[in-house]
Structures are given as structure tokens and as C-alpha cells.
Amino acid sequence: MVDFATVSALLDLYSAYAATVDSSDWDHWPDFFLEDGTYRLQPRENFDAGLPLCLLALESKAMIRDRVYGVKETMYHDPYYQRHVVGIPRILSVTATPAGEEIEAEANYIVFRTKRDGLTEVFNAGRYRDVIRRTEDGLKFRSRLCVYDSDLIPNSVIYPI
Template sequence: MLDFETYRQLLALYAEYAAVVDDNDWDKWPDFFTDECTYKIQPRENFDRGLPLATLAFESKGMLKDRVYGITETIFHDPYYQRHVIGVPRIVRAEAGRIETEVNYAVFRTKPDELPTVFNVGRYIDTIVRAPGGLKFESKVCVFDSEMIENSIIYPI
């Protein structure tokens, strides 16, 4: 069970995470993670079957920073905006400075000259730890429900 202050910090972590990725503030994105972390975007079918194949998979904060460099400096794509709607975290387990959660999410995408579309829907399966500076993601697995993704995933989910 979490105390109220830790739960408030947990909600703030998710709110700030969504704000940073929605605002394309990519330099701040890796700061949500521990140095040794896991970040995956994986189709539900693979996750449910225990298959390791993921659409994107990073294994450290350094790899996240490399992705930021790719997004900002090398990847060419049509510009678009994201808007995250994140549900209330369900606490799966909380013990000794570790919190395991599941949280539903929906990401809407808007290109400047088009109507918004539903881009990606699924759940985060997260492990969060207390670190210097507050709560951080040790592991974030974005399990998306569809077996298909539109075009490609450029930005973090």
C-alpha cells in the first residue's frame, strides 16, 4: 500500500511524463528514467505470448538519449503532435521503494493539415523506483493493443 504523498508523486510522474512527450521536450524525456532502465514498445500479442520482439527496445538511459538525438537531428518524417490521455495507475505491487503499476493510455496524433486520429492505445506496465530527485521509471513497457501500427513510431509513447 502506498502512503498519500507517494501516490501524489506517482500521479505527478505520469502527468509530467505526458506533458514532456506531448510538448516535444525531448531533452527532458530520458530524465524520467534510471540510468539502467528498460523502455519497450511492444505489441500485445508478443507480450501475452512472452515473445521478446518489440517495435522499439532500449536498455539504458544512454540509449534513450540516442533516440532523442535521432528524433531531433537525423530522422526525417512529416511533423505531427501527440496528445496522451493516461488513466489512473493501478498499483500491482509496492514494496521497499519499488512500485509496479499498470496504466491504460491512448495517444492521439495530429498532423498540422489533418484531423486528429487515434494513433496508439494500450497499457503501460511500469516499475518505478525512488531515486535522487524523486520517482523514476526503472522499466516502462508500452503494450499496444493493435497488431498494426500506422506507418512508424517516431516519438516515445
């Protein structure tokens, strides 16, 4: 059984993450990850088949920071707003490791996209599969895997899911 403080911290992590990416606060997005933290977007078909191919695979916080630089400085795209709706995370396991307590959790998500001159549309839906470590600075993602349900996605994913 997981204590209330851990559940509360996990809920705060998930809601703060969504609020950060929904507000386009890209400079703070990497703060949710450990230095060796990973962020991946993978189609459900590949995940279910155990295939490693991902649409996006960032293998460290340095790569996550580089993605922020790309979003802010180098990528040309039609700007849009995102709005995440994230389900209550389900804790799959809690493990004591030499580096600290790790929580494996998953939560369903849906992301809506609104272009400035258009209607709101469903942009992406799926589930997060996360490994989260308790640190002195609170909970941080060791890995965030976004398993999206549809094989068809818009021709570019610019912002984090």
C-alpha cells in the same frame, strides 16, 4: 496499503511524462529514467504470449538519449503533434530493494496524433507496465513497457508513446 504521498508522486510522474512528450520536450524525456532504465514498445500479442520481440527496445538511458538525438537530428518524418490521455495508475506492488523502494504499476493510455495539415486520429492505445524506483530526485522509471493493443500501427513510430 500505499500512502497518499506515494500515490500523489506517482500521479505527478505520469502526468509530467505525458506533458513532456506532448510538448515535444525531447531533451527532458530521458530525465524520467534511471541510468539503467529501459523503454520498450511491444505488441499485446507478443506480451500475452510471453514473447520478447518489441517494436522498439531501448536498454539504457544512454540509448534513450540516442533516440532523442535521432528524433531531433537525423530522422526525416512528417511532423505531428501528440496528445496523451492516461488513466489513473493502478499500483500492483511496492517492494523494498537494496537500491530503493520499487513500485510496479500499470495504466491505460491512448495517444492521439494530429498532423499539421490533417485531422486528429487515434494513433496508439494500450497500457503502460512500469517499474518505478524512488530516488533522491523523486520517482524514476526503471522500466517502461508500452503494450499497445493493435497489431497494426502506423508505418513508423517516431516519438515516444
